[in-house]
Structures are given as structure tokens and as C-alpha cells.
Amino acid sequence: MPQPLNYLKETASQTAGPYVHIGLIPAMAGFDIFEKNFSNVLVTPNTQGERITLEGKVIDGSGTPLRDVLLEIWQANAAGRYNHPADRSTGALDEEFRGWGRAGSDFESGLVTFETIKPGAIIDKTGRKGAPHINVWIVARGINIGLNTRLYFSDEEAANAADPVLNLIEQPVRRSTLIARRSERAGKIVYSFTINLQGPEETVFFDV
């Protein structure tokens, strides 16, 4: 027998369950407990960048919106820089932007919203530019292991066409499942998305 490698094994994922709000968004469960809470608002009044509302639903295999889903987003700032030491790109950090937020869907409509900024283009470790995007992680009752996907922006056609991740998707028709649609509503910029868990329009999910 050779020497054992003795790596540990990743702890098994388990569903977040129907009561995920208790731990992660207690106000949605119906009570107030922490002095400081995380939320779906990523910006402060001083954050740099174009203010956007990100809004959408997660749809199950019957076409019904999930009303107990929780999404987290992780994104770069307006200069394309992630607020994390492993991002060694040269864009300026923004102290007023952590780049992370979480939101539970509305218990009636299933609508999920975030108030954030549009991120800048990303420089990857080989120096290549990636299209601006937001990383999304989805958990809920019935989801055994968190789902990873991305949202790109409909008004970034040229950057999207050159994006190395979008181009990994073999069927061009499936790339559109990752594009959030820009519109203007009452003077605010809104990007709308639909995440389909199943069906002909199933969203592209990543094994990251």
C-alpha cells in the first residue's frame, strides 16, 4: 500500500430547508434578534457606480415560482474589482462596497430583488477581460446542494460575445438563460432575470 494522502473530504451539503430565513434573514421569519443584519441592499449612499435593481424569480419544473428560495449574490465593484485579497487586478477598491448580499423571495409572488450597482468588466488571472457579471448562489427546500449560476447584462452585447465563460456554453441558445434584461422603470434601472430549474429554458448552472 502506498502512503495515504489523507486529504479530508468536504462536508456533505444539506438542503437549507423551508425555514432558512430564521438563520439568514430572521426578519422574514417574523422576528427581530440581531443588532446588525445582512440584506439585499449592497450599496450605501457613497458607493461608486450605476445604481441598479436586480429582480427576478426562480421557477420550478411545473412553472411555479419558488416562494421559499434564498439567493446570494457576489460581484465586483464598478471598477471590476472584488473586495477580497485574492483579486490582484488593478481596479480601485471601493470601501463602500462589500459586493455581497442575500435576499429571500417574497412569500406570495416569489419575487427576489437586490439593490446594487452594475459591476465593471473583470480581468481574469491571465489578463483577459470578462464581461461584467454577478455570481448567484441559490438554496431552498428541495435543493440538496446550492446552485451556482451567473447573471450577465443585456446591454453588454459585445463583452458578452467575447466572454470566456459564456463561450464555454456549447449551445448558443442556452447562453441567453444567463442574460438579465435591462429596462427603465420610474427613473430606475432594472435588470430582470428568470432562473428556470428545469424545462426547455433550464438555466445554465455551473460546477464551480
Add this chain to the structure above:
Amino acid sequence: MHAQALASRDPRLNRPEPFTPPLGDGGFFQRDRSMHPPAHAPGYKSSVLRSPRQALLSLENSVSEITGPVFGHNDLGPLDNDLIRNYAKDGDPVGERIIVHGRVLDETGRGVPNTLVEFWQANAGGRYRHKKDTYLAPIDPNFGGCGRALTDDTGYYYFRTVKPGPYPWRNYVNSWRPAHIHFSVFGSGFAQRLITQMYFEGDPLIPVWRILTTIPDQDALERLVAPLDLNASAPFDSLACRFDIVLRGQRSTYFENRTAGN
């Protein structure tokens, strides 16, 4: 059903010198999905309409995956890791007082420092403080059922709570969940993000629980079971149990393949 081995009995969990892969791109080790329940697990009925059917697209980790949110003590309050006191109104919550402690490690055995761990649970009667929970067991006026902690420099975390009760759920007519605590862990990169659950050694409901039994690997299942840790108990106060959580390992970044001048 074996519980997670205590570090003192399992040399894998107290390796003196963490193994350091010498050449890497900073990406995380490929996730071994045989260690996880499958997305589509018909024994867990809710998974049927909520599981993707297309193959996941494997993504070489980029800066978007190896980075993730950074949290600090400023994000937390002083009672956040004390579920016995953080919602107490006119006394302590009812139930068996327990300390839950352990380390967040990565697959190389290194502690994951300064990472956010969040936890939530039912009260001692198996009832959640949640507007959608209608189980007939009563709400405990002194128990919220959630908390959070940052790991220290070695990846260690701890909190105090009461042991949750088992509760019924709609899967089959007579389905019960074993007592459990939900955990949410971040790690250093967004690709390490994990939600899991801790179970208690010796609980007879564990082997019949349909969500748990969808994990194909028996050892992976047993690693979700926290053993009694009598040494960590507070005499005449609280029992303790130990729960170590392992996140994906990460390749180092000592050498880069970027061409000079780029």
C-alpha cells in the same frame, strides 16, 4: 451509525503540518459530488421539481469563484453566539443546555480563519420560530433559534444553545426529521459556500431520514453526526458536542503561468 470522529481519535483532523500543494492557480479542488446528496433525489419529494436536469457546466475557477465576501466582528453582536441569551425575555429557554464547538477546516486540514458560520434550529420541542411553521409544539418565548460566529485564527468556533427536538414534516405521512442544527459556512471563496446540517450521535431517527439517506457515501453521512464531547462540557451547566466542518481545499498560487509583461 458512527458519529464524526473526535480529533483526538482521528489523526486526519489534527495533522501537525498542513499539506501544501506546491503549484497551483488558486482554484479550489474539484468538488467530489459523490460526497453530496444528488440534486434529484426522489426519496426527498421536494427535490423532484427543484433539481436541474441538464449537466452542470464545469468552470475552471476564475477570480469570481476564488474570491468571496469578507466578514468581521463589526458584523456581529456580542450575544450572537449565545442562543440561550440572545432572545431571552423573562428567563432561559427550555431544553437541554449544550455547547456546540468545532473547527472549520479545508480539505488540506488547515483551519479556515475568520470565516462566518451561521446556525439555526428548532426549539427543544421541535418548533421553529418561523411564520410558516405550524407544528403544534409551542413556541418558546425565550428562544429565537439562530446565531452566528466568526472562526478564530485556527478555524475554531463555538456557540451555546439548547438541544433542538425532532419534528414532523410532509414527505410521507409519518416522516420525522432527527434533531438537527442547520449550518451556513462561507470559507474564503464563493465556490466554498456551503449549507449543511449537524445531527446528534445516537439519534434513532438518523437512519430512517429520507434526506440524509440520499447521500450515496456512508462515511459522508456519518461525518454529519456530532459526537458527545464530554471533555468540553461545562460541569453542572452544559453538555457539549463537537462538529467539524470541512470546506473544499484550495490550490496555492506560488507560481503563476502568466507571461511576463502581461
